[in-house]
Structure formats: C-alpha cells, structure tokens
Amino acid sequence: MSLLITIFLLVLFTEIVGWIGKPLLLGIVSAIYARTINAGATRRLQDLKKSILEDQKQLAQTSSQDEFAKWARLKRKVDKGLSDLEKLNSEQNVKQTALSLKSNVVLWVLTSGLQLAITWWYRREAVFYLPRGWFTPIEWWLALPFAPKGSVSCGAWQMVCRRSIKLFGRVFGDLVQLSS
Structure with missing residues (x-):
C-alpha cells in the first residue's frame, strides 16, 4: 500500500475515533471485558449483591429482641457479605483501572503514535x-x-x-x- 493511502487511512481512523469518542470506546471495551474475560468475577459480584439484599430483607423482618440468635446470625452474615462485596469491588476497580490504562495506551499507539512514527520514519x-x-x-x-x-x-x-x-x-x- 502506498504511503499516500496509508497516511490517509491512518488519519481517517484517528478522526473516526475522535468522532465516536474515547470514553464511548473505553466503555465498549470495558463491557466486552466484563462479559467475556471477567465474566466469572462479574457473576460472583452480582450473586453476592443479590444474596446481601435477601439477607438484609430477612434481617429487617427479624426482631432483634424476640429472635436474637437468628438476628445475630443474619447480622454476621450481612456484615461478612458486605466486607466480601467491598473486597470484590476493590478488585474489580483495580482491574477496571488497569484495563482503562491499557486501552488508552492502545488507542494512543493506534492513532497518535502511529502517525508520529510514520512521520519520523x-x-x-x-x-x-x-x-x-x-x-x-x-x-x-x-x-x-x-x-x-x-x-x-x-x-x-x-x-x-x-x-x-x-x-x-x-x-x-x-x-x-x-x-x-
């Protein structure tokens, strides 16, 4: 492919990325990552949230004075679930930040980096x-x-x-x- 067409296609790709927007592209990459590579962790997070909500509902319906043993057991279960949820959320946030950083680097290389490299070469x-x-x-x-x-x-x-x-x-x- 000639240099003329290569540069034109590279600039066209860069402008299309600009029109679509990097935040939207990063959101799409993040959604694909969550549904494919990180599907197990995402499913565990959703299941844990659902379980915590059910336990909190049961805890709200249980009297702390009349059924103290059941209430205390549910309270410990909810507290443990919340701490596990916080831990999973922090792990997800770290993975999301790493993915965002890598995606930004890849987008920069595919747009600005290639243009600079071709211009210099x-x-x-x-x-x-x-x-x-x-x-x-x-x-x-x-x-x-x-x-x-x-x-x-x-x-x-x-x-x-x-x-x-x-x-x-x-x-x-x-x-x-x-x-x-």
Whole structure:
C-alpha cells in the first residue's frame, strides 16, 4: 500500500475515533471485558449483591429482641457479605483501572503514535511530487521538515488529510441536519 493511502487511512481512523469518542470506546471495551474475560468475577459480584439484599430483607423482618440468635446470625452474615462485596469491588476497580490504562495506551499507539512514527520514519521521503511552478510560493512549506523541494512531506499530507476529513465531516453533518 502506498504511503499516500496509508497516511490517509491512518488519519481517517484517528478522526473516526475522535468522532465516536474515547470514553464511548473505553466503555465498549470495558463491557466486552466484563462479559467475556471477567465474566466469572462479574457473576460472583452480582450473586453476592443479590444474596446481601435477601439477607438484609430477612434481617429487617427479624426482631432483634424476640429472635436474637437468628438476628445475630443474619447480622454476621450481612456484615461478612458486605466486607466480601467491598473486597470484590476493590478488585474489580483495580482491574477496571488497569484495563482503562491499557486501552488508552492502545488507542494512543493506534492513532497518535502511529502517525508520529510514520512521520519520523518517512521524514525524508516525498509522499508525492507537485507539478513544477504550480505551488511555488509554498513549495518549501509543503516539503517541511526534510522532504525534497517540490514534494509533499508526510506531516503536510497528514495535515491536509485531517483538514479535509474534518471539513467533509462538518458538511456531511450539516446535510444530515438539513434533511431531517
């Protein structure tokens, strides 16, 4: 695949991630993680919550003066369930924080990191050459930082792609609003 198309697709992917939003993507990743990889812990947490609620309901219906032994047993059971729930919640929060951090790193690498790497790796190569004399006043600027004179560098091409995609997105959004 040519450098021109690679950079365009990478910028398009980055803009799509921006349109969707990182919080929504992280929420989707978190939900998938909870339903697949961490399904057992999530199910245990839900079962424990359900059990605690049932025990609390029984405790509320039991008189502490008339049925002290039953009340004390239920109270200990509820307290133990609450401490287990707190422990499971803290473990889940640690896993969720780690997953969020890893997801943020992966998103950064797939968007900004790849763009920086491609720009640095191909900094001396031309994405494409311009016709001679058409863009004389800005030829040096389009070749920044190290591409040959009369060509378009990776950085300039990324900027052009990003601006074009954003403009197209705004125009498309406006057309959708007008049609509805």
